[in-house]
Amino acid sequence: MTYEELLTATALNDEQVIVMTAENRALVRNLPAVLGKRFIDTGITEQTMIGAAAGLALRNRIPVVHALAAFLTMRSFEFVRTDLGIANLPVKLSGFIPGFLSDANGPTHQAIEDISIMRGIPNVTVFAPADEDDLVKMLPQIWQSPNPAYIRINTRKTGYEHEPFELGKAEVICTGSNVTILTYGLMFEQALIAVDILKSEGFSVGLVNMRSLKPVDEEVILKTVATSNLIVTLEDHFLTGGLYTIVAEVLLKHQLTAKVLPIALNEKWFKPALLPDVLQHTGFTGKQIAERILGYQTMHLQPSVLTHAFSE
Incomplete structure (x- = not known):
């Protein structure tokens, strides 16, 4: 429909x-x-x-x-x-x-x-x-x-069949202990690609389609922080005020900290072009997202985490 x-x-x-x-x-x-x-x-x-x-x-x-x-x-x-x-x-x-x-x-x-x-x-x-x-x-x-x-409004077809919706609840696509991507809207398409790439590299990867940003599913954010070493917020929105900010608000409310990698637009509008070129130019293709996460993992996480990832 x-x-x-x-x-x-x-x-x-x-x-x-x-x-x-x-x-x-x-x-x-x-x-x-x-x-x-x-x-x-x-x-x-x-x-x-x-x-x-x-x-x-x-x-x-x-x-x-x-x-x-x-x-x-x-x-x-x-x-x-x-x-x-x-x-x-x-x-x-x-x-x-x-x-x-x-x-x-x-x-x-x-x-x-x-x-x-x-x-x-x-x-x-x-x-x-x-x-x-x-x-x-x-x-x-x-x-x-x-x-x-x-x-x-997003009328693009991805071929993914989503679960029934409940107001204020996110959709957990898969869970992972090394990294979990929280995203919404158009970027869900690219997140699916990034997840496949990261899994092929041996990482345990989770993906959450946030769906509802207000009210937000605090429970899924808290559970993700408790079970995943790195949280990635992925959004075609400015860094300020979007999902990264929402996650920060939830963590502060519950007096928690976490390793969070935000992938968003940082106070800069994007260059107009056809969508594939926009994604490539801004670094938001699934491949580029996966590469950025891999780079962050290598630079910021403990060697034991990386060893665990590749041994799974």
Whole structure:
């Protein structure tokens, strides 16, 4: 099932659902003919769209709104904060081409601080599916939640079949004692590649698809820290405010420390190009990620850890 098919079925089954867009119909091209007046295009007016969605939510509607992630989170930030967050209204924000998925676009269209700013708003929940299968498994619960939500929309197909989704819970793909990669969204694809490479080198490797970044699965983070020598946070987002920061907050809350290798964008927007070239240029291919982890292991961990890895 695709995102549009899921949204169509949901809206036809529930007249409370309103589909809105700020002239960004890529995900919902067929909805106007199906929903009629329950499809609203406000034009390139993200702030107006959020204000209108808040009004509809106050009238017992569930608006699912669409715009480019950069504009949905930054241009309309104050409206999301004031109209949705403070009022705790069930408007669902579908952010299109977040992170590296905005590959051919420049800095103005790159949403690589969206997780940070959205999770900072009280009541707003934040989610980042790994691919389209993950997306359609996550959305029904997110749409049914009474809280406002921001979703990093990802309709790429990876061929991986994900487990059923539970709000606030991560998906443990595999466990490992030497290193565990925590990731979300698009980078899940590259993490799978990196895991295979590291395993071929003799390492015991774990992988966790975080899925929900607010609320975050503290239990899986704490368990990973207790069972794995190195934690890698992997994200197509700025270092500040994303998963690395989330992990740090959880560890400090529980008065714990851990060896953590963050792989993220460090206060620098990426050079526009086709996605494979963006990943290669920024060092985010599965192969480059694995090489970086291997390098860190060699430099920072005790020889006994490396011996254990290669003897497994």
